[in-house]
Amino acid sequence: MNSTIPTTTQPKAGSTPVARLEVQGLAKTYGHGPKSVEVIKDLTFSIHAGEVVCIVGPSGVGKTTLLKCLAGLQPSSGGTMKIDGHQVSGPPAEMALVFQDYSRSLMPWLTVEKNLLLPLRHLHLPAAEVRTRIEEALNEVGLSHAAKRYPWQLSGGMQQRVAIARALAYRPEILIMDEPFASVDAQTRFDLEDLCLKIRDELGMTILLVTHDIDEAVYLSDRIVAIGNKPAQVLEVLPVDLPQPRNQITSRALPEFSGLRTKVLSLIRQSES
Amino acid sequence: MKRSSTVPSRRDGQTLSQKPGNQNEARGINYESPAAKFGFGILGAVLLLGLWQFAAIRGTFGNGLPTVSATLIELFALFGNPEFWTDTFTTIWLAVLGMVIAVVAGVMLGLLIGTIDWVRYATLAVTEFFKPIPPIVVLPLCVMIWGPTNTMALALVLLGTVLSTTIQVIAGVNDTDPVALSTARSYGMGRVERLLRVTLPSASPYIGTSVRIGAPAALIIVVVAGLLGGAPGLGSAIYRSQSAGDFPQTYALVLVLGVLGLVAQNLSSMIERRVLHWHPAFREDVK
Amino acid sequence: MKRHLFNLALAITAPFVLILAWFKASSQSTNAFFPPLSDILVRFADLWIFEHFVSDIIPSMRNLIIGFALAAVLGVVIGFILATVPVLRVLFEPSLHLLRGIPPVALVPILITLVGFTDQMRISSIVIAAVFPTLIATMDGIKAVDASLKDVCTVYRLDRKDRLLSVYLPSASPQIAAGMQVSLLVAFIVMIASEMMGTAQGIGAMTLLAQQTFMAADMWAGILLLGLIGFLSNVLFDLVKNRALSWYIGSKKMEKVS
Numbered sequence: 001m002n003s004t005i006p007t008t009t010q011p012k013a014g015s016t017p018v019a020r021l022e023v024q025g026l027a028k029t030y031g032h033g034p035k036s037v038e039v040i041k042d043l044t045f046s047i048h049a050g051e052v053v054c055i056v057g058p059s060g061v062g063k064t065t066l067l068k069c070l071a072g073l074q075p076s077s078g079g080t081m082k083i084d085g086h087q088v089s090g091p092p093a094e095m096a097l098v099f100q101d102y103s104r105s106l107m108p109w110l111t112v113e114k115n116l117l118l119p120l121r122h123l124h125l126p127a128a129e130v131r132t133r134i135e136e137a138l139n140e141v142g143l144s145h146a147a148k149r150y151p152w153q154l155s156g157g158m159q160q161r162v163a164i165a166r167a168l169a170y171r172p173e174i175l176i177m178d179e180p181f182a183s184v185d186a187q188t189r190f191d192l193e194d195l196c197l198k199i200r201d202e203l204g205m206t207i208l209l210v211t212h213d214i215d216e217a218v219y220l221s222d223r224i225v226a227i228g229n230k231p232a233q234v235l236e237v238l239p240v241d242l243p244q245p246r247n248q249i250t251s252r253a254l255p256e257f258s259g260l261r262t263k264v265l266s267l268i269r270q271s272e273s
Numbered sequence: 274m275k276r277s278s279t280v281p282s283r284r285d286g287q288t289l290s291q292k293p294g295n296q297n298e299a300r301g302i303n304y305e306s307p308a309a310k311f312g313f314g315i316l317g318a319v320l321l322l323g324l325w326q327f328a329a330i331r332g333t334f335g336n337g338l339p340t341v342s343a344t345l346i347e348l349f350a351l352f353g354n355p356e357f358w359t360d361t362f363t364t365i366w367l368a369v370l371g372m373v374i375a376v377v378a379g380v381m382l383g384l385l386i387g388t389i390d391w392v393r394y395a396t397l398a399v400t401e402f403f404k405p406i407p408p409i410v411v412l413p414l415c416v417m418i419w420g421p422t423n424t425m426a427l428a429l430v431l432l433g434t435v436l437s438t439t440i441q442v443i444a445g446v447n448d449t450d451p452v453a454l455s456t457a458r459s460y461g462m463g464r465v466e467r468l469l470r471v472t473l474p475s476a477s478p479y480i481g482t483s484v485r486i487g488a489p490a491a492l493i494i495v496v497v498a499g500l501l502g503g504a505p506g507l508g509s510a511i512y513r514s515q516s517a518g519d520f521p522q523t524y525a526l527v528l529v530l531g532v533l534g535l536v537a538q539n540l541s542s543m544i545e546r547r548v549l550h551w552h553p554a555f556r557e558d559v560k
Numbered sequence: 561m562k563r564h565l566f567n568l569a570l571a572i573t574a575p576f577v578l579i580l581a582w583f584k585a586s587s588q589s590t591n592a593f594f595p596p597l598s599d600i601l602v603r604f605a606d607l608w609i610f611e612h613f614v615s616d617i618i619p620s621m622r623n624l625i626i627g628f629a630l631a632a633v634l635g636v637v638i639g640f641i642l643a644t645v646p647v648l649r650v651l652f653e654p655s656l657h658l659l660r661g662i663p664p665v666a667l668v669p670i671l672i673t674l675v676g677f678t679d680q681m682r683i684s685s686i687v688i689a690a691v692f693p694t695l696i697a698t699m700d701g702i703k704a705v706d707a708s709l710k711d712v713c714t715v716y717r718l719d720r721k722d723r724l725l726s727v728y729l730p731s732a733s734p735q736i737a738a739g740m741q742v743s744l745l746v747a748f749i750v751m752i753a754s755e756m757m758g759t760a761q762g763i764g765a766m767t768l769l770a771q772q773t774f775m776a777a778d779m780w781a782g783i784l785l786l787g788l789i790g791f792l793s794n795v796l797f798d799l800v801k802n803r804a805l806s807w808y809i810g811s812k813k814m815e816k817v818s
Contacts, residue, residue, distance in 0.1 A: 071711075093717060096715065101708055104708040107731075108807055109730045109733070110730075118722065121722055122717070152815075153810070304647065313651050317652045317654065321655050337675075338674060397571045397574070399574070404794075405745065407748065409665075409753060412756075412768075413771035413783065414593070414771070414783060417771045493664070493665065496663045497749075500668070511669050515669040515673060524670065527669075531658050
């Protein structure tokens with residue numbers, strides 16, 4: 001699997017890391033005139049190649065709006081977004097999105113492998129490559145055995161893994177996840193979190209994850225972007241210095257873990273009051 | 274969580290997501306605004322009428338297609354014609370009467386079949402067989418027995434609507450909450466009381482649905498009875514005008530039927546909503 | 561369990577008992593409207609298996625099949641276009657709803673004035689009347705495509721072809737199938753109606769003619785045949801639909817379980 005990953009996605013050692021994704025002054029206002037609602041005000045942050053960054057904020061802060069703007073699903077009202085230094089508009093080709101609601105983001109009339117195939121069709125790749133990509137992606141999420149099954153025949157956690165596999169087969173440089181583990185049970189959630197870290201380690205993918213779960217953010221992240229309301233703005237960008245690789249039991253037991261957790265929580269609490 | 278209070282309306286996301294890119298929200302025509310809908314709707318109707326007029330004048334269909342103007346003149350002439358009003362009234366009356374009888378009969382039959390297990394199984398094959406068969410199939414029999422009369426039309430309406438109403442009520446009975454039923458039993462309610470206080474109210478949305486589907490169907494059946502069976506009403510008026518070669522009148526009458534059909538559809542779904550406003554299925558609907 | 565078996569036996573035997581009862585009750589019948597079932601069956605065999613199979617059944621069925629097929633295809637295509645091109649939709653949707661209000665059978669006299677008493681008239685009547693249920697259902701189905709699926713299309717930059725044919729169309733297919741089923745019923749009704757208005761050909765015409773000449777057994781044979789066609793065409797449609805939409809039926813079942 002590692003051999004298929006282009007080396008350019010790895011952070012360049014030695015030189016200052018180039019920001020893979022750079023968001024500058026992003027703003028979003030709905031409507032016009034007196035009835036307008038400012039949802040996002042001046043968000044600025046950047047993500048380096050191979051990093052896992054979590055955006056954490058209270059529920060209803062506009063995290064989903066932020067992701068929709070980043071993914072080109074909604075036009076932003078202001079600001080710029082750069083990928084590898086190039087300004088982008090519209091849905092970037094380098095990006096794939098994993099939605100929160102797995103049951104509604106997979107096509108129920110397609111088998112798992114056909115779901116993976118759908119986004120690849122318009123890329124006009126050689127048939128052999130398409131096959132390898134699908135096989136590898138399913139292998140990565142541990143669902144090789146379920147290729148011929150329909151999404152609705154699988155459990156919630158498995159469905160979300162299918163959604164992740166679909167993103168992997170698309171080979172994005174940046175994987176964006178919108179509260180991807182919010183609607184699965186706790187055990188599955190841990191498994192999926194580790195899957196997320198494994199993807200980053202094995203494929204060198206850059207991951208941006210939005211969550212309202214502070215523990216999850218601390219566990220996964222290299223850096224946390226804490227945002228507060230309202231309108232949404234960056235409160236602070238915190239580096240997470242927990243040792244790699246992370247472990248669900250030991251990492252969460254570290255004193256640094258609870259320290260960070262407390263810090264993020266109080267940041268968000270302050271912004272709410 | 275995803276659609277929380279500050280995340281703006283879902284419609285924004287939908288319409289915008291169709292056209293990705295850095296476009297300005299204000300640019301382009303908003304087709305969803307009421308004014309645009311109204312204006313374009315009128316424009317579309319005018320376009321279609323223009324096409325009709327053009328084809329009529331050009332004589333694409335010989336003298337079979339009257340002009341829009343001739344049809345409209347005939348339509349206004351009809352409004353001053355008492356016979357037209359009698360026909361219209363007869364048609365509506367037969368449809369409404371048929372529907373009312375069908376609902377009453379359907380509720381009684383549905384409760385009977387739905388609550389008694391062996392009756393349900395015994396009638397299963399019969400209901401399943403007749404369900405997809407439209408009443409027009411038995412029209413010759415009805416005409417043979419009753420001749421071209423109101424009774425024939427009414428019989429045809431009943432044959433066409435009682436079964437579907439019954440099937441809806443049976444479905445409603447099956448959908449009754451077993452907890453509510455056992456609660457009622459524990460309060461010492463008798464069989465009849467349970468039927469009237471628990472089963473019937475919980476089946477009422479299904480009865481509502483049967484009215485919404487049945488009312489337009491009843492109207493159509495009355496027209497069929499008139500057109501093909503000679504029963505009084507707009508159906509036979511269309512037949513007479515067509516065989517007399519008074520094509521503008523044929524078209525005018527068909528237009529009237531179109532409006533009546535539309536009214537039947539909207540009125541029946543309005544009644545459904547009014548009567549059942551308390552039901553969760555409709556409370557959800559009103560956003 | 562015992563009770564269940566009893567019910568099952570009841571469900572299976574009831575129709576036979578009913579037919580037998582009809583047979584017995586009518587065997588000595590001299591009522592002009594209700595001839596003995598044995599007479600009806602004899603006439604059924606004579607008329608439909610021997611005399612009129614080629615002359616009447618085949619034309620009727622051909623009109624029904626061609627008319628329904630055209631209506632289904634046109635309904636999906638036009639509905640698809642109207643649902644995906646906003647200008648066209650706002651232009652023609654209101655007129656469409658007015659046209660839909662017209663009882664389908666009332667289109668037959670209109671088509672007679674336009675094309676006369678021909679097979680072409682019968683097929684066009686069927687097509688025009690039967691197109692609406694499929695058309696409206698297609699529009700509604702496309703409108704109801706889940707916003708999340710649309711977002712998936714955008715994020716993965718699907719091209720227009722994939723988006724429309726591989727996402728919108730299958731997503732709307734349960735509604736489209738339901739619309740087609742109504743279209744089939746309408747096509748069947750209009751097939752009969754088009755034959756009952758002033759022609760001498762087809763099952764509907766034969767049945768009406770038998771009624772007008774008071775040949776009760778012939779008329780009953782016609783009703784029986786029409787009833788069977790109505791029932792069997794629906795069964796056939798259900799079979800095809802359940803096969804094509806097995807994913808939908810399966811996913812609905814899962815939803816109920818969870």
